[in-house]
Amino acid sequence: MPTSPSDPGPRGGAPYDLAVIGAGPAGLAAAVTAADLGLRCALVDAGPRAGGQFYRHPAPELGAAHPERLHHGWETFARLAARLDGHPRITHLPDRQVWTAGRRADGWRLHLTGHHQGPDAPPGEVLDAAAVLLATGAYERQLPFPGWTLPGVVTAGGAQAMLKSGLVLPGRRVVVAGSGPLLLAAASSLVTAGAAVPAVVEATDYLGYARGLKTLAANPAKLVEGAQHGAALLRHGVRLRRRSAVVEAHGTDRVTAVTVARLDRDWRPVPGTERRIACDAVAVGHGLVPQIELATELGADTRATPDGTVALAVDAEQRTSLPGLYAAGETCGVGGADLALAEGVLAAHAVAGRPAPAGARRRRDRRRAFAELMAAAHRPGTGWTGWLTPETDVCRCEEVTAARITEAVEELGARDARTVKLLTRAGMGWCQGRMCGPAVACLAGGPHPSHPPRPDSRPLACPVPLARLADLGEAEL
Incomplete structure (x- = not known):
């Protein structure tokens, strides 16, 4: 078995038992679990270090003394990273992306490309595997508004990425806007790191969560997490503006202010409610979109999610409609790291042909129910085009x-x-x-x-x- 990160195996040689695409929470959990169950695994990831977007962390040369302070659930990542490091049955292939895949008689063939694509780039790599797990995560949904291309306007996740990986702030006075639970997490991280956040501008009013009281009661950890973010914002005097949106950003060389307006039930701006807020940065996002292009091109079945996006359809064992292709995490519908971890464990057991732990299945079901409730509560209204x-x-x-x-x-x-x-x-x-x-x-x-x-x-x-x-x-x- 190849063990060098630069050697994904002989072309056309004996396949891996499992190729995991993506080294975020779902991919990490799946790879180390499958390897512990005896499978030979390849872990392919676009990033230079394992962790994905959720567990993004500073490069060692930055010398961060306490990177765990920027993360929720850092202990879980540390345990997964320790299991990955030097595992004899895992080949970690960072800085690579799978650009296409094909079905073969004995499994799948993946075609990889590196980030360095100049004339002196190394030849493309081919990786064969009996089964493939897609754990590619998601990207942020953006709804444009006048001025959103100004320097200083970043995504909510982008603001967190700058802080987690680069230890820098997008600005000193940052308005956080859009819709979804990522806003509270981003604002909490920013104020804790020293930024001023004059307002968190949320397009919904959170009343959609009231339709799922039973689901909320079954997920107390999510309530605690939200309360922790809210407490951090209260300590720093951050104002939460519900059912409102940033409808314009102002500035020439850089954003200097935003206009915030109240929204009606369909997300149309209400005339006469505009307020101007001075800032030097805006972190804005309206939830996440599952990244499933590789699977949809292969013909995998999909499902519509309650927030208007499209996710892969999977069964109780995380199998897609294509033989030998599994999915876990945000590719199955955005639901957070805890859900991704549980789905990664379940998928690994399914590939290995072993019964899954009952606890992981219960966690998956509870977290998936919460994810569906969350998606419905933050679905964008059709009237946003009015801004x-x-x-x-x-x-x-x-x-x-x-x-x-x-x-x-x-x-x-x-x-x-x-x-x-x-x-x-x-x-x-x-x-x-x-x-x-x-x-x-x-x-x-x-x-x-x-x-x-x-x-x-x-x-x-x-x-x-x-x-x-x-x-x-x-x-x-």
Whole structure:
């Protein structure tokens, strides 16, 4: 078995028992559990260090004395990292992405590419595995507004990433806005690190949680976590503005202030309620979108989630609709680290053909129920488009404005995001629609409760040099 991080195994050689894609909570838990059960595992991750977005931590050269102070659940990560380090049945492959995969008679073939893609980049790697676990996590959902492209406007998760991995703040006076539990966590981290947060601007009113009192009672740890974040904000005098949104950011070279407005039940700004707040940074996000492009291109079944996104459909053992392909964590629907850990453990036992621990199954069921409640409570209202102006950039990579998308829909007959992309280039930039995709889909006339969103599908899961494609033989796919 190969043990070097640079050697994923001989091309066409004996496969691994399991290839795990993603080294966040779900992937880490799955890899170490499967290896402890006797499976040979490859752990492929885009990051330089294990942990994913949730357990993102500073590089050793920064010399952080207490990185655990920036994290919730650091002890769990430390235990997983210790089990991963030097495990004889795990090959850890950092700084790599799987850009395509193919089904073979004896399992799966994964094609890997590294972050270094220049002319002197090493040749593409091929990894064979009997089973694959997709634990690629999620990315943030962004709803554009005038001024959101100004320097100093970052995502809520981006603000946390800057703090956790770089030990820097996005600004000294940061407005946190959007919707979802990530806002409270981000604001709590920022004020604890020394930033001033004049307001947390939440588009919902949290009343949606009242529909699931039984689910809340079954997840006391989530209530405690929320109370801890709330207590930190109270200690620092942070004001929570519910059913409100940042509808404009102001500034020239950098954001200097935002306009906040009250929202009606459908998220339309209420005229006359605008208030201006001075700041030098804005951290904004409206929940997360499962990152499932690799699986949807292969034809895996999906499901619509209560917050209007699309996740992979899995059974009680974390199997997708494709033989030998499993999923865990945010790819199955956004639900947080505790849920991801439980699903990773369950998937590992299923791949190994071993009965899963009853405790892990109970935790998965409780956390999944809470995730569905949370998603429904923070689903964006359709009226958010009311804060756009015709000049607002919706696709920031290709600088496609709201007016051009409206023209494609109303004058050129576009009825979905794909047609809008072909007519305007919205979603054709480096991020491949991850930043603008949900917004473009809404402006194109969906999603609607009676018409679930169509899963994103693309032949390549990440950018890859043409040389990689030219090197492939037909038998390798």
